[in-house]
Amino acid sequence: MSPTDSARSAAPEISVRQRRGIRRTTWAVSLLALAVYFGYMIVTFMHMHR
Amino acid sequence: MTESHETAVHAEHDHKPHGWRRWVFATNHKDIGTMYLIFSGVMFFLGGAAAMGIRAQLFKSGLELFDPAEFNQLLTMHALMMIFGAVMPAWVGLANWMIPLQIGAPDMALPRLNNLSFWILPFAGALLMSAFLVPGGAPAGGWTMYPPLMEQFGASFPMVIFAIHLLGISSILGAINVIVTIMNLRAPGMSLLRMPLFVWTWLITAFLLIAVMPVLAGAVTMLLTDHFFGTSFFNAAGGGDPVLFLHVFWFFGHPEVYILILPAFGVISEIIPTFSRKPLFGYEAMVYATASIAFLSFIVWGHHMFTVGMPVSAQLFFMLSTMLIAVPTGVKVFNWTATMWRGSLSFEPPMLFAVAFLFLFTIGGFSGLMLALVPSDYQYHGTYFVVAHFHYVLVPGAVFAIMGAVYYWLPKWSGRMYDMRLAKWHFWLSAIFVNVLFFPQHFLGLAGMPRRIADYAPQFTDWNMVSSIGGFVFGAAQLLFPYIVWRCVRSGKPVGANKPWEGARGLEWELPSPAPYHSWQEPPSEAVLAHGAEH
Ligand code: HEM
Ligand SMILES: [Cu+2]
Numbered sequence: 365m366s367p368t369d370s371a372r373s374a375a376p377e378i379s380v381r382q383r384r385g386i387r388r389t390t391w392a393v394s395l396l397a398l399a400v401y402f403g404y405m406i407v408t409f410m411h412m413h414r
Numbered sequence: 415m416t417e418s419h420e421t422a423v424h425a426e427h428d429h430k431p432h433g434w435r436r437w438v439f440a441t442n443h444k445d446i447g448t449m450y451l452i453f454s455g456v457m458f459f460l461g462g463a464a465a466m467g468i469r470a471q472l473f474k475s476g477l478e479l480f481d482p483a484e485f486n487q488l489l490t491m492h493a494l495m496m497i498f499g500a501v502m503p504a505w506v507g508l509a510n511w512m513i514p515l516q517i518g519a520p521d522m523a524l525p526r527l528n529n530l531s532f533w534i535l536p537f538a539g540a541l542l543m544s545a546f547l548v549p550g551g552a553p554a555g556g557w558t559m560y561p562p563l564m565e566q567f568g569a570s571f572p573m574v575i576f577a578i579h580l581l582g583i584s585s586i587l588g589a590i591n592v593i594v595t596i597m598n599l600r601a602p603g604m605s606l607l608r609m610p611l612f613v614w615t616w617l618i619t620a621f622l623l624i625a626v627m628p629v630l631a632g633a634v635t636m637l638l639t640d641h642f643f644g645t646s647f648f649n650a651a652g653g654g655d656p657v658l659f660l661h662v663f664w665f666f667g668h669p670e671v672y673i674l675i676l677p678a679f680g681v682i683s684e685i686i687p688t689f690s691r692k693p694l695f696g697y698e699a700m701v702y703a704t705a706s707i708a709f710l711s712f713i714v715w716g717h718h719m720f721t722v723g724m725p726v727s728a729q730l731f732f733m734l735s736t737m738l739i740a741v742p743t744g745v746k747v748f749n750w751t752a753t754m755w756r757g758s759l760s761f762e763p764p765m766l767f768a769v770a771f772l773f774l775f776t777i778g779g780f781s782g783l784m785l786a787l788v789p790s791d792y793q794y795h796g797t798y799f800v801v802a803h804f805h806y807v808l809v810p811g812a813v814f815a816i817m818g819a820v821y822y823w824l825p826k827w828s829g830r831m832y833d834m835r836l837a838k839w840h841f842w843l844s845a846i847f848v849n850v851l852f853f854p855q856h857f858l859g860l861a862g863m864p865r866r867i868a869d870y871a872p873q874f875t876d877w878n879m880v881s882s883i884g885g886f887v888f889g890a891a892q893l894l895f896p897y898i899v900w901r902c903v904r905s906g907k908p909v910g911a912n913k914p915w916e917g918a919r920g921l922e923w924e925l926p927s928p929a930p931y932h933s934w935q936e937p938p939s940e941a942v943l944a945h946g947a948e949h
Contacts, residue, residue, distance in 0.1 A: 397586050
């Protein structure tokens, strides 16, 4: 499958502005998920060493 | 996604890949949605088969079919398959199908990520199921996986943990995709407060997923390192605390139950207005109620642990915060009822499932309130009363909403109508026998029958027999569902240009049925948006 195939079904009419928004939101949400993961590990770890 | 892909995409708009490549390399939200729904259906019947085994064993007292170890494996796997394999993927499948259609977007924002989140699932599911085949059998400590019990199982222990990691990653990726899509690809003019409620509830659900799936991943990772790498997070001998696991698990677990039910609230909020031929009563209140429920779901986890031992002040806090959830939930039930009030009602299968949801989910809500009362929970905890409670919210709650959603949108997906008479049979058999199955479990619990037991004292036999008969008929009735869907897709009567439900509002109904392979290549105009507006 060529990249074009997936890009085609992936929304040909997406504007550059929207693409930028997609990139930013993806980063933000992914970092949020990672922060939650490590945040809880750290909180638990601290609890363990009390 | 880089800019370079933007060229050359305008040719051949209706190009549709053929054969196995269409599915393995799928990036089309409809194809991926379909695969999710099929996966979910398969897991529903596997989990259902386990449930039939459980009910057969409990038909009368005595160890008739399985020894206790086998029984506990069946029980644990039933729950894991139903929650992670059947209900969650069904919601993601519906999100894939409906969110782009409902917000006027051409596809999900991250189609290749979408492919990955789906294709993780069959492998995770296979890994989970193969736990039955290894020495020592599947885990048998219940889906809550409490240590140290959970650590006493054999080779399947790390397999199931890995499967849970995979399932969790899949849901997180799916949630990221939903958030990014809704935030960036709404049609011009569709402000947040014009979004359909299914989109709203899914947006909120996606944030819940992002917030708690990593917590589950952390919890099971700590189980793993305790077991294999000598840490002592939950091991009292090493200075850890098994109760800590309960806190971490239920901090995930309670929001998780809202992950299973919030999209159901969305579906019900779509179906009831259509078949009442009235706009939804209190749209904004519905949005705020959903958000409040999501917020509160983070501060109630202690209600699963009242009997573990905690300060009275903590018990009071968790009791009151739990009861507070009744307020936004009450707002919802009120608004659904008010939508039907003086509406021009008709009872096609989606509406039947929605009305049954309204009654039966509320029963589950009420037993939840009873369980939230600390003194009464000392009596109910760990009994069949709890089993009755969560099955009322999950089966005639989440599962009925999923079936209602399929009956509602199937004509949109396939362009064909299903056999209405058979679907009504499916509904009535389900709605009657789900009560025969689960209502007596309240009595059993109040009389003191513990949950998660392979055998019971003979005085519990009568209601268990009733419950098992209900279970067998309910289970058999579900076989109608794939048959009805299959027959519809194969040879149902084409719905033609007309909307199958004349009361339906929303952008998805502005498209032809079946929805074209690439829909909303051009965002809908303001006029179309206004015409399709739900409120
Ligand atoms: C055909 C429908 C179903 C039947 C007959 C059924 C039956 C049962 C039974 C008998 C138990 C054992 C209770 C105990 O001994 O403690 C159980 C447990 C459970 N079921 Fe179901 N069930 C059904 C559908 C579902 C669905 C759709 C879900 C989730 C969406 C679900 C989630 C659970 C959970 C979470 C448990 C608790 C497992 C544990 O104790 O770890 N069930 N079910
Ligand atoms: Cu809870």
